[in-house]
Every structure is written in C-alpha cells, then in structure tokens.
Amino acid sequence: MKNTIAAAATAMSEAGIGIVRVSGDDAIEIVNKIFRTKSGKKKLVDFNSHTIHYGFIVDGKNNGTDEDEVIDEVMVSLMKAPRSYTAEDTVEINCHGGVLVVNRVLEAIIKNGARLAEPGEFTKRAFLNGRIDLSKAEAVIDIIHSKNQFALKSSVKQLRGSVSVLVKKLREELIYEIAFIESALDDPEHISLDGYSEKLMEKTEKVISELKKLLDVSDSGKMLKEGINTVIVGKPNTGKSSLLNLLAGEERAIVTDVAGTTRDVLEENIKLHGISLNVIDTAGIRSTEDVVEKIGVEKAKKYASDADLIIYVVDSSIPLDESDYEIIEMIEDKKTIILLNKTDLDAVVTEDILKKECRKRYGDKKDIVIIKTSTKENTGIDLFENEIRDMFFKGEISFNDEVVITNMRHKEAIQNAYESMLQVKKSLENNMPEDFYSIDLMSAYASLGTIIGEEVGEDLVNEIFSKFCMGK
Numbered sequence: 001m002k003n004t005i006a007a008a009a010t011a012m013s014e015a016g017i018g019i020v021r022v023s024g025d026d027a028i029e030i031v032n033k034i035f036r037t038k039s040g041k042k043k044l045v046d047f048n049s050h051t052i053h054y055g056f057i058v059d060g061k062n063n064g065t066d067e068d069e070v071i072d073e074v075m076v077s078l079m080k081a082p083r084s085y086t087a088e089d090t091v092e093i094n095c096h097g098g099v100l101v102v103n104r105v106l107e108a109i110i111k112n113g114a115r116l117a118e119p120g121e122f123t124k125r126a127f128l129n130g131r132i133d134l135s136k137a138e139a140v141i142d143i144i145h146s147k148n149q150f151a152l153k154s155s156v157k158q159l160r161g162s163v164s165v166l167v168k169k170l171r172e173e174l175i176y177e178i179a180f181i182e183s184a185l186d187d188p189e190h191i192s193l194d195g196y197s198e199k200l201m202e203k204t205e206k207v208i209s210e211l212k213k214l215l216d217v218s219d220s221g222k223m224l225k226e227g228i229n230t231v232i233v234g235k236p237n238t239g240k241s242s243l244l245n246l247l248a249g250e251e252r253a254i255v256t257d258v259a260g261t262t263r264d265v266l267e268e269n270i271k272l273h274g275i276s277l278n279v280i281d282t283a284g285i286r287s288t289e290d291v292v293e294k295i296g297v298e299k300a301k302k303y304a305s306d307a308d309l310i311i312y313v314v315d316s317s318i319p320l321d322e323s324d325y326e327i328i329e330m331i332e333d334k335k336t337i338i339l340l341n342k343t344d345l346d347a348v349v350t351e352d353i354l355k356k357e358c359r360k361r362y363g364d365k366k367d368i369v370i371i372k373t374s375t376k377e378n379t380g381i382d383l384f385e386n387e388i389r390d391m392f393f394k395g396e397i398s399f400n401d402e403v404v405i406t407n408m409r410h411k412e413a414i415q416n417a418y419e420s421m422l423q424v425k426k427s428l429e430n431n432m433p434e435d436f437y438s439i440d441l442m443s444a445y446a447s448l449g450t451i452i453g454e455e456v457g458e459d460l461v462n463e464i465f466s467k468f469c470m471g472k
Contacts, residue, residue: 005117009471015097027089049080087129120468134453135163148276151225174445181438211418218411221404227276234313236284239341242375244281310336317345344374420444
C-alpha cells in the first residue's frame, strides 16, 4: 500500500487505444517526469483533479531536454485522492494500442519509481481504502467475466450495492437484538427481558424468511450467470452433433452417416434467449471393441453424471436397444429432456414407447419430458428452449429489482447465517437462556459480514483478488 503501482489496464494486443494505469502517493510526480504538454510550459502537477491533458510520453533519460525520445502521443487523465477508483492519486495514460508502445510507456513509469501491480491490486486497494466493500469488488471481476445479459445486469446491480444494502440491513437488525440482549444481561435492573422472546421470535422468522428466499434463487442465479452444464448423450448417429451445430449456429462438429464419428467430447457455450448453455457433445454410447471409441463412451458417462441437464437424443426411425436402456437407467436422477429426433423419417419409436420404458425403470418419480425434433428440418427447437426455461427458471428469466445471489462464496455465507438463525428459533422454542440467542445471532451476524468483507482474513482477501487481471 505504500508503493506506487502501475499496469496496463487494456489487453496487450493491437488496438486503437491502450491504457496504462498508475496509482499511489507518487503517481502524479512519477508521470510528471515523463509527460510533456504540447507547449512544454505546464506540468502535470499544476493541473486540477479530474482533467485530461494532451501531450507526449518521453523516455526521460535526458532530464526534459530536446534530446528526450518521444515514446508516444497521449491523453493523460488526472484523478487526485480520494476521488479515484483506488481512493489514491491516480493517473491513466491513454496511448496508442499495441504491445510495443504500451510496454514502452509502462517501462518508463517503472523506471521512474513505480512497481508493477499484482493481479487485482487496484481493486484490492479500493477495498482496503474503504471505497468499496468486498461484494462490490467481486462484482468487478464478474462484470469482466459476464457470459450473458443476465450475468452482466446482475453484476452491475451488485456493483451498485444491491447485495451490500441487503446484507447491511440484515446485520443492523441482528446487531440491535444482540446489543439489547447483552445490555439486559449486564443491567437487569433497568432493562427487562419480559415478553422479549415473542418479539425476538417474530424478528427471527422474518430474517429466516429473507435468507431462505435468497437461498432458493441462488442455484438458478448461478446457472444464469455461469451457464447450465449441459451434456448431449445418445447412441451413435442419432443426431447429437447435428443438434450441437444447430444450437451453435455453425459447423462445430463433424456430421457423417458413419456411426461413431464423434469419439471425444466437443464443448461449446451457446446462448438461447438469455440462457447460457455450456454444451458438451459426447461420443455415442454403445458397446464397442474400438479402444479410442470406448474411452469416448466412458467420458460421455462421466460428463453425464456431473451435468445440470442431460439432452438424450433418440433416433425415432430405429428401435430402442440395450444402449438406449443403459442411457435410460443413467438419466434416472438427472434433469433430462429427451429429443425424439429424425421425425422427418418413418417413426419406429414413439413418445408412448419411450415413456413406457422410462416408467418401467423409475415409475412416476421423474417427470418425463419428450420433444419431437428434426435437426435436418430445424423443427422442435423452440419447444426445447421453452422447456429449459420451465425446468430451471419456472418459465421466466427476470431482470427486475430482486436480489439474486450468483456468487457461491456469498451463498455459503448466507447458508451459514440461515442455519444459525434456525438455531436461534430452536432455542426460543425450547425456552433456552437468553445468552444462547446471543451466541447464534452473533454467528449469523459474522457470517453475513464475510460477504461485504467485515469478517474476513487476509488469506481470503488475497485469494479473491488473485483471480483478477493485472490492470484491474
């Protein structure tokens, strides 16, 4: 925190603009050594905060004489503490994009007293300087990694404080009750606990309800943010690869009439009207003596066991066999959509036959979703997309003001707080002494504090920011 740090804030590639960011107590003075205005009369230290200035970056070897080599023509943004991203003096140099020019500018800054920033160190300083809390800091990297519109909107809302506001509100309610109990236990002559259990039970049930609501939508939130892990399974030559190509909108998989063409897994991130599917096309499942194909079949089974959603593709033009029965057994405990494919051909397998085989193995304990499709004629795909919405998001994808937990660290903290509050309720029902309430209320308060960074250790902070890129 004592050093002035610098890093490229844009990707190292050919581009119209490259940005080098500098932050710290000496940021302005360091850049002042290598920045020259067009007139050469004014220096960077003379300008007001939140202004931008045209000029040149020079190598600074010859103390500002005409012999200094001009590295690039630039625009320099000046932001003085505490009104900057890091709450420190910050300078951003907007130079031409390109690996060489950005590196030359960065080298000049480091030669004059800055050090190269660690991954995420700018945002880490913003957190440590109190400008943002930990949930907002995590929202920054979530924005960068957003895969779809929902993920982006959710991360922006979190950056603007949606999670922070809710967590702080819950913590304020908890700390009030903790303080009241502790005060009453310390000064029973002046503060009475008569009838307090009923009031605390009402507050406890309210907090439990709010935490439960967050937990209920967290899995859907995670899937909308990161994508639904989807595995396509079926016998060889049923149309699995054709389905992947159709969903991807391009030829991602080789399609032939030869069974067993797909021997290894193919992965593709596909967006369907706001939903991201992390789709894996697998080798056709069948008994085979081919060593390579056999490895592909085992991989298919392994990926299927870890999937959020299985798409089981059935060729309606050929009878079911032992490979189909094996797949039907495999999907028993998984969310599954069965696509009865090749409906443009004469049907041998019908919906009734499939449902009968499924119910023979697991009765009525599983909803059996079957959709007739033809990847050749592009039919049934709209029904397939609608079914995913119904299965995972109850038919809608909402962008309203509801707080959706998408971060698994946050979910774990909320789960811990929820369990602590259930323990408070249990103690109230069993008429336990008041200090029992206080212990579990404090546990819930601390768990929620880890979300915004008020109850975290240095190791966790370092781990979170190590996932950031260098210039953020």
